[in-house]
Amino acid sequence: MKKPQNVCNENTFNRLYEAHSKPVWRFIYFKCGDTAQADDLVQEAFIKLWQNCAKITQEKAKSFLYTVCNNAFLNEVAHHKVVLKHAKRQPEKTNFHSPEFLMEESQFHEKLKTSLENLSEAQRTAFLLNRIEGKKYAEIAEMLNISVKAVEKRMSQALATLRKEIGNI
Amino acid sequence: MNTQKMEKDYLLHKWLNNEATPEELEQLKTDPEYASYIQISNATSAFELPQMDSEPNFKAISNKIKPVHQLHKPNIFSVVWKVAAIFAVLLAGYYYTTTLDTSVKTDIAQTETFSLPDTSEVILNAGSKITYNKKNWAKSRELSLDGEAYFKVTKGNKFSVKTVEGTVSVLGTQFNVFVRDGFFAVACYEGLVSVTYNDTILKVPAGSKIQIENGKLMMNETAEDPSPDWLAAESSFENAPLSIVVKEIERQYPVKVTLENVDFEKRFTGSFTHKKLDLALKAICEPLQLQYKIDKNGAVHIDAKNSK
Structure with a gap:
């Protein structure tokens, strides 16, 4: 009796936008580091979703969006550096530290930031999806359409590169 | 040595996946290399991202999909209809031109x-x-x-x-x-x-x-x-009403004829030429006791002879 619902319904579409637009946007942002480009790709992905709505069930919508973004991103020529905003979380802890420590910490953050920006797109996307979005490897593997083993590898490589760039701490 | 590293890598990924126990984390931290990995990972998690502006993006999408939506609805049938319409037009055109x-x-x-x-x-x-x-x-x-x-x-x-x-x-x-x-x-x-x-x-x-x-x-x-x-080049009538005769005049000569005080049903038998208006009018008016006048605009007025 229960037929898989497709996406050709404005309410369904709006709901999918509510649920997925922001994660998808951040996903693209990890890749390209350009807010305007992320806006464009998100719009493109949702437009494609609507154009193909008859063929896509609600369950498939999410993976469709990520796949479209992945492909669209591969087609983009210009890859930008990712620019991250500095951390504003966890301030309480640092309040107790000495000024020297605070200095060191801010230097460390600055270094980490540039290092992250310099990571390869593949490593950075996987690493930031895990660290900032809190995604598990299996989820990342699904989003990027790669194996869990490959995610593990990218994570290890990302950590090793970052450690090398920042230097021993 | 290698097995030990593999063991630690396994634990690291377990921790990154948020599945490690506190004991396992402590165990990792004993190795300075892994301690720094953890520090880097934790610090990275603290970064924030620029936020997507949800509203304008949704508006942009809505604007682009509205026309697409309308085009999308008729799908397969639209193709069939288009083909049918083309054939109908061609057929109608053929039929129209030949018949x-x-x-x-x-x-x-x-x-x-x-x-x-x-x-x-x-x-x-x-x-x-x-x-x-x-x-x-x-x-x-x-x-x-x-x-x-x-x-x-x-x-x-x-x-x-x-x-x-x-x-x-x-x-x-x-x-x-x-x-x-x-x-x-x-x-x-x-x-x-x-x-x-x-x-x-x-x-x-x-x-x-x-x-x-x-x-x-x-x-x-x-x-x-x-x-x-x-x-x-002659029109002839046999007991025809005057109105018919006058209309024939108007057909053969580019003039407008007005009748004044004349009975339209007056019968005319005779003929008039198509070559000379003056002669033609005479041929009609004389036997019917009418008189005609051609004004400067070229319009012809016919009225009864004894009305003036």
């Missing part, structure tokens, strides 16, 4: 001689119109007439002239048909013509002429001429 009636029309003071597909000859008098179908001509020789025309029909199957007043049908002959304003006259010059009007069938033999006014037979007599007068 389109041919019209021959004459203006004021103009006659037209032309042949029908079966070589029958038609001479169309001024201000008249004939419509017929070229394609169907072989099947049925049928045309419609409004005005006056002379026919020389090639022998063959039935040849019909349809008018609002009635139908004239023949087999092969020469005849003239006049149909204007309720005045219907048929003259036969050769062979035999059959005239149908108001459920009445009338045979008109060669040398005869009939006149029907408002569906009533007014005259049936012999005509001596071998062909209608108008072929010789």
